Amino acid sequence: MERTHINVCPHDCWDTCSLKVTVNEEGKAVKIKGNEEHPITKGFLCIKVNHYLERVYHPKRLLYPMRRVGKKGEAKFERISWDEAVAIVTEQFKKTIREYGAEAILPYSYAGNMGVINYGSMDRRFFGKMGAARLDRTICSAAGEVALNATFGKRVGVDPEDMVYSKLILIWGINPMTTNIHQVPILEEARRRGAKIVVIDPYKHEMARRADLFLQIKPGTDSALALGLMHLLIRENRIDRPYIDRFVYGYEELEERAKAYPPERVAQITGLPIEKIVELARMYGEIKPSVIRVGYGIQRHTNGGEMIRSIALLPALIGAWQEVGGGLLLSNSQAFPINKERLVRPEIHQGNPRTINMVQLATALEDAVNPIKMMYVYNSNPADVAPDTNRVIKGLMREDLFLVVHEQMMTETCKYADILLPATTVLEHLDLHTSYWHLYIQLNEPAIPPLGEAKPNTETFRLLAKGMGYTEECFQDSDEELIRQALDTDHPFMKGITYEALKEKKFMKIHFPGHHFMPFQEGFPTTSGKVEAKSETLAQLGLHAVPDYTPLKESEEGSPTLYEKYPIHFLTPAAKHFLNSTFNNVEKLRKWEKEPTVFLHPEDARERGISDGDPVRVFNDRGSILLTAKVGDQVGKGVALSPSIWSEQNVNRTTSEEVSDMGGGSSFHTNLVQIEKIRR
Numbered sequence: 118m119e120r121t122h123i124n125v126c127p128h129d130c131w132d133t134c135s136l137k138v139t140v141n142e143e144g145k146a147v148k149i150k151g152n153e154e155h156p157i158t159k160g161f162l163c164i165k166v167n168h169y170l171e172r173v174y175h176p177k178r179l180l181y182p183m184r185r186v187g188k189k190g191e192a193k194f195e196r197i198s199w200d201e202a203v204a205i206v207t208e209q210f211k212k213t214i215r216e217y218g219a220e221a222i223l224p225y226s227y228a229g230n231m232g233v234i235n236y237g238s239m240d241r242r243f244f245g246k247m248g249a250a251r252l253d254r255t256i257c258s259a260a261g262e263v264a265l266n267a268t269f270g271k272r273v274g275v276d277p278e279d280m281v282y283s284k285l286i287l288i289w290g291i292n293p294m295t296t297n298i299h300q301v302p303i304l305e306e307a308r309r310r311g312a313k314i315v316v317i318d319p320y321k322h323e324m325a326r327r328a329d330l331f332l333q334i335k336p337g338t339d340s341a342l343a344l345g346l347m348h349l350l351i352r353e354n355r356i357d358r359p360y361i362d363r364f365v366y367g368y369e370e371l372e373e374r375a376k377a378y379p380p381e382r383v384a385q386i387t388g389l390p391i392e393k394i395v396e397l398a399r400m401y402g403e404i405k406p407s408v409i410r411v412g413y414g415i416q417r418h419t420n421g422g423e424m425i426r427s428i429a430l431l432p433a434l435i436g437a438w439q440e441v442g443g444g445l446l447l448s449n450s451q452a453f454p455i456n457k458e459r460l461v462r463p464e465i466h467q468g469n470p471r472t473i474n475m476v477q478l479a480t481a482l483e484d485a486v487n488p489i490k491m492m493y494v495y496n497s498n499p500a501d502v503a504p505d506t507n508r509v510i511k512g513l514m515r516e517d518l519f520l521v522v523h524e525q526m527m528t529e530t531c532k533y534a535d536i537l538l539p540a541t542t543v544l545e546h547l548d549l550h551t552s553y554w555h556l557y558i559q560l561n562e563p564a565i566p567p568l569g570e571a572k573p574n575t576e577t578f579r580l581l582a583k584g585m586g587y588t589e590e591c592f593q594d595s596d597e598e599l600i601r602q603a604l605d606t607d608h609p610f611m612k613g614i615t616y617e618a619l620k621e622k623k624f625m626k627i628h629f630p631g632h633h634f635m636p637f638q639e640g641f642p643t644t645s646g647k648v649e650a651k652s653e654t655l656a657q658l659g660l661h662a663v664p665d666y667t668p669l670k671e672s673e674e675g676s677p678t679l680y681e682k683y684p685i686h687f688l689t690p691a692a693k694h695f696l697n698s699t700f701n702n703v704e705k706l707r708k709w710e711k712e713p714t715v716f717l718h719p720e721d722a723r724e725r726g727i728s729d730g731d732p733v734r735v736f737n738d739r740g741s742i743l744l745t746a747k748v749g750d751q752v753g754k755g756v757a758l759s760p761s762i763w764s765e766q767n768v769n770r771t772t773s774e775e776v777s778d779m780g781g782g783s784s785f786h787t788n789l790v791q792i793e794k795i796r797r
Contacts, residue, residue, distance in 0.1 A: 118142060122564035123152060123623045126166050127235075127543040128696050129228035129257070131297040131554035134158040134166065135624055138544060138564045146170055146544055146565050155624060156278065157555045163298045164693065164709070165700045172542070172703055173568070177527050179539040180569025189514050192532040199570060199580070206493075206536055207584035209519050210247070213491045219248035220470045221490040227254055227475065229496035229699065230574070232548030232561065234599040236496065238460040239578040239592070245466030246587055250489070253474045256502070258413055258553075259780030260422035261447055267652045267779075268429045270642035274446035275408050276634035277555055281306045282442030285404035288316045289428060290339065291412025294323040295693045297554065300410070307442075313404060315397060317342070319688060320716075320758055321751050330397065333753050335388040336686050336786060337418045341666040343427035345383030346398045347375040350434055355402025357436030364640065365433050367651020370663045378666070386666060388753060402435060406443030413447070414690055418787045419670040422779025426655075427664040433648040438637045446554075452627055452634075453551040453558060454608035460599065462591050476783045477774045479505045482512025491519045495540070495574055500529035501698040501764055504772040504785060507740045523577055526702060529764050539571040546573035547596040549603055549619075556627050556634060560600075560619035575599065660778060669787045670775060676789075683737050683789035685721065685757045689768040690786075692760035701764060713766040715744040715759045716751040717792065725794060732795040735759070737788075740770030743795065757792060 119141050126134040135155035139148035149170050153160030172178075182202035187193025197205075213221050224244045230236055244251075253259075265272045280286060280303050293300035301324075304314060316328040317339070325331045334342060350356050351372055361368050384391045401407060409431060415424050429445055437443035473481045473489075478499055481489055492513075503509045513520060513533035522531050523538040531537055545567040550559045572580075575596050582592040594602070601616050612628040619625060627634075640646045644653075656662035668674035672686070691697070694706040701707060715735055717727065727733055729748040734741055735757070743766055744759055752758050761768045775784045 119147075122562070124543055124564055125548070125550040125559045125561040126162070127230045127232050127548070127550070127561070128166070128699060129231055130163075130696065131552070132157065132163070132299045133231070133550055133552035133555065133557070133559070134162055134299070135559060136162070136166070140564055144565055146173060155557070157299050157557065159299070159302065165696055165706065168700070168703055168705055171705065172525070172700065173544055175526060175702065177702065178568065179524055179526060179531075179537060180571060181539055182570065183537040185535050189516070189533050192527065194537060202536055202538060203580050203584045206521050207581060209491060210585060213519070214247070217488070217490050219468070220250045221488060222247065222249040223473060223481070223489045223492045224249055224252055225475065225478070225492055225494045225499055226252070226496040227256060229498070230543070232543070232550055233455060233603050234460065234596060235546065235548050235574045237457075238599050238603075239575045239594070240495070241461040242465060242591055243578045243582050243587070245461065245463065246582075246589070247585070248467035248470050250470050251472040253472050253781060255776070255781045256475050256783045258416065258448065259782035260416035260777035261413065261425045263779035264416070264422045264425035265429060265447060267655050268426055268649055269637065271636070272448045272451040273636045274449060275442065275444045277303055277446065279442045279633055280304070280408055280410070281310065283307050283406050283408045284312050285400055285407035286312055286314050287401070287407070287409040288314065288318075288324055288328070289409055289411045290318055290415035291410060292318070292320065292322040292324055292690065296412070296691050313400065315400065319752060319756055320690065330393070330400070332389050332393055332397065335386070335753065336688060336756060337420060337424070337669040337672060338387040338666070339415055339424040340420065340427035340664055341378060341383050341386040342389070342394070343424070343431060344375050344378040344664065344666060345380060345394055346401060346431060347371065347434060348378045349380065349395060349398035350402050351375055353399070353402065355399070356434045360436035360439065361434065364647045366643070366645040366647040366649045367663060371430065371650035374663045374665060401431070405435070405437070406440035407432075407435070407437055408442055409445040411445065411447040414786060416777060417783050417785045419675075419775055419777060419784045420667045421777040421782060421784065423661065423664055423667055430648065430650055430664065433650070438635070441633045441635070444637070448553050449556060450551075450553040452556055452610065454606050454610055455551065455603045456606045459602040459605055465589050465591065474776065474781050476504060476776055476781065478503045479508035479512055479774055482509065482515065482518070490517065491521075493521045493523075494530055495523040498528040498530045498698050500533065501762055501767055501769065504769055504783060505739055505774050506767050506769040523574065525571070528698065538577060539569055541567050541571045541573045545571060547600070549600045557624045558614060558619070558627065559624040560616075562620075655779075667778070671773065671787045671789050679789055683791050684755065685790050685792055686755060687735065687771060687788045687790040688752075688756065688758040688786050689761045689772065689788070690758065692762070695762060698762045698764060701762060710760070713742070713744045713759065713763040714747050715757050715792070716747050716749065717757055718752055718754045719748055720754050721757070721792070722746060722748040725792060727792070727794045733792050734795055735771065735790050735792050737771050737790045739773065742766045742768060742770055757790065
């Protein structure tokens with residue numbers, strides 16, 4: 118008899134969907150769909166997760182531990198037992214520690230699995246106890262985190278469910294049709310109620326084509342636009358002065374800074390028509406409530422933190438935080454006060470090991486003075502997703518680097534592994550899930566037994582801890598105990614949210630006073646208790662105390678010599694059918710994504726003798742890729758864009774290790790290239 122099971126999408130996505138999985142009498146999952154009872158998922162899934170079962174039962178799924186028998190990169194392995202694998206890996210850990218010290222071991226992970234305990238619990242205990250090098254997990258959101266913390270004091274914002282009450286919605290640097298599909302019905306409902314939708318993006322994507330107003334901004338100039346909007350709001354007296362007096366610290370300095378950004382200068386910097394800048398400023402000053410929905414792509418620039426910070430100050434100038442459906446949303450990640458200390462157990466950590474920025478993996482693997490001799494990869498695929506791919510792969514090819522990969526599929530990184538360990542999917546293990554967009558916490562219980570000999574991260578690290586001889590009781594904690602520890606908090610947001618309650622209800626919204634989540638109605642958790650337009654914290658880090666426009670390091674303004682050689686700004690946002698490299702081996706999704714492409718402006722194409730459909734080479738000093746040209750209005754002149762990631766023509770062959778201005782984050786979108794037609 119078939120049964121229906123509730124699971125949670127584990128991927129690095131805003132939506133964190135609730136799944137309904139049908140399991141047949143043989144214990145095989147045969148159907149997946151969105152949970153219609155979940156207030157956000159509402160019965161539908163993205164095109165990627167609609168095909169999740171094809172990933173679970175993929176013919177190239179890793180099902181057993183394996184040992185390399187060929188040369189690195191040949192992907193030749195033989196099956197071994199878990200006992201053998203644990204013995205080999207732990208012996209190599211011990212050998213590396215004896216000969217080079219624990220800091221020669223690098224754990225490398227990120228958000229391939231966003232479950233609370235499989236993302237960061239037993240693994241943090243294990244490598245902390247070992248004293249291994251620490252990984253600075255900055256690749257996605259670090260710049261924005263620093264910017265929001267410096268401005269608001271906390272990474273929370275508007276409840277997305279309340280955006281239906283918004284009358285003006287600015288979609289700034291995000292394509293929800295691809296990366297946040299459950300935002301779209303909310304936008305449509307708001308529009309039915311009379312809302313206007315504005316899109317600000319270098320990419321004329323599907324949502325931009327649906328917008329009431331579209332501003333096709335030059336990449337990396339968003340802080341200039343934000344300051345230009347401030348200039349006009351102040352000049353035309355469209356600000357909320359009583360709110361500013363009560364809730365904005367450093368307003369006078371911000372007002373002075375904004376004077377330097379009249380529409381004429383902003384138009385020159387951003388490439389936007391003056392009339393559109395003025396139109397947007399007047400809409401933002403007049404239409405209330407208004408909300409700014411910001412995407413993560415903006416911060417993946419060398420000036421990314423500054424851009425997020427500038428945008429984040431806009432709602433305070435018009436008092437938007439006072440209204441339901443008013444304010445800003447980049448991240449709600451800190452709306453869930455999970456007890457991370459109990460998960461990580463810092464009291465058992467050894468020493469004060471070095472920290473390695475995950476964005477700069479290529480450089481770390483090249484370091485001969487303080488070499489990495491062993492690397493343990495899980496929840497990530499650095500051979501595809503880390504910047505400067507050619508150098509990363511060269512590092513992974515080192516014969517003196519022992520590489521262990523715990524993975525579901527044969528990824529690019531797996532090809533260079535010495536030991537492969539099979540990982541479970543979300544249908545096969547227990548976990549707890551929060552969201553960085555909506556406000557529901559969810560329990561994921563296994564729907565099917567693990568395929569083959571696959572194990573979750575938690576169980577694998579329990580085995581490795583035993584193999585290392587670690588005797589602390591915390592290494593015996595079961596997955597259920599880990600979840601209970603994560604929920605062990607007296608924070609009012611978590612009132613009534615227990616393991617038992619989640620087992621019964623499957624998902625629960627965080628607890629907050631009143632009918633609407635309005636985190637800053639009474640003030641901000643900053644030193645001043647206000648929005649900090651002037652940040653002493655950032656000033657101490659050598660950054661602007663008050664936001665300003667800073668050119669990209671790799672741009673016409675920032676590096677004119679480089680720009681002469683590589684005059685095209687290359688953007689690499691998410692493809693509709695892939696999530697980074699996660700789904701690019703599912704045949705249906707590959708077929709629908711069609712092929713690796715690059716969008717070009719007609720003038721740039723004409724100057725290079727390129728026609729629509731031509732094969733082209735995109736290149737810079739870091740590497741090159743072969744793509745098919747798509748000529749049209751998707752990008753402005755001087756900009757090219759390729760949806761990613763195709764492993765065989767990986768855009769990260771061209772991207773840089775340069776970090777962002779705040780938080781040491783990635784700068785994938787600060788990338789200059791040249792493009793040429795391939796002559797047959």
